[in-house]
Amino acid sequence: MDVLYFAWMRERIGLPKERVETDAATVAELVTELSAREDRYAAAFADLSALRVALDQELSDFDASLAGVREVAFFPPMTGG
Amino acid sequence: MDVLYFAWMRERIGLPKERVETDAATVAELVTELSAREDRYAAAFADLSALRVALDQELSDFDASLAGVREVAFFPPMTGG
Amino acid sequence: MRIAVQEQEFDLGAESNAFADRDTANGAIVTFTGVVRDLAKGNLDRMEIEHYPGMTERAITKIAEEARARWSLGDVLVIHRYGRLVPGDRIMMVATAAPHRKDAFEAAEYLMDYLKSRAPFWKKEITTSGAEWVAAKDEDEDALTRW
């Protein structure tokens, strides 16, 4: 699946988008996998309460299933308007 | 003093403005005087709850004093906006 | 603060741009525009708006000053037409600028609620079946109780 990062998540991870092969069943499992990769991932995902997740461009939750999902995006709370 | 009429008050009385010499102490006394003049005045002032009054261009009440007042206006509830 | 009581048309777009250009210190700008509607569904020929010259400007100024006392506002604009208008014509507009959107919205609603019931304008509708003064609505008077 594609994993996208926006705002300071993009800056901390160091890239806007990457292709990830995973067997993670939920967003939380994917976060655990990514956090185990490198310090920059662990640091970026350290405080989930400061993060939001979208699955296929719809806001979702960290305990949501990844079944059939093609695009996961992580970002801080939005500041539009 | 000058007495002004607006909207359907103007139409019922038949004029927009007139000079009135009066000893009325309050708006209510002036209304009684005017109503006694002719049927069209009596009809126009029949239902005071459907009327508003302004003294020297400030909204006021029917029991307000006319002392020092130069301009009295009678009109229906406003429908601006 | 700009208050205009006028017979001629106004340009909503030009007024909106001029208002926003005058007040760049505030992050939130709200406008409200009132348009003549054909409530009688195809029967409205025109509307005639009467007002009380002198008192109208005083009343609107007082309403606008009250709004500036109640909310943290930048500039305020009120334009209200009188005379003859046809369906689709813009009757009036208000604009408010504020540091915060909540203040700009509330002040604009306040201005509208008070203009409806406390500024000396009277609307008459001329339809194919005759002429009638628009009656004040209880809901417009009730709207004032929330402030």
Next chain:
Amino acid sequence: MRIAVQEQEFDLGAESNAFADRDTANGAIVTFTGVVRDLAKGNLDRMEIEHYPGMTERAITKIAEEARARWSLGDVLVIHRYGRLVPGDRIMMVATAAPHRKDAFEAAEYLMDYLKSRAPFWKKEITTSGAEWVAAKDEDEDALTRW
């Protein structure tokens, strides 16, 4: 309904006039415009707005459709810029048309409250002392609870 997510400037006046011209059946038109403010008082060089192409349009469309389901509305307009903006630049605008002013005001406030916290935009402020992502405010999240 017109939704535009764009890098280039928009003309508040031209958009307001076009919106009002498109929808003459409704008597009440409300616009809200957001302007880049220099909250750091003279230090703000520019703002950079990032967004999530694809999701942004979907999220705004969903918010606008929700507003049309909740209120009796005519047309709805949302324009939101991304990219580089400087103090005084207009970031975004919404416009609502409705038969009644209360609906037009409430729907515009609803659009703003949801755009603030549910549309995927992120603001970064570049000041003379560095660059910082704007933090979401608790009050913006709290604003959603009233709907």
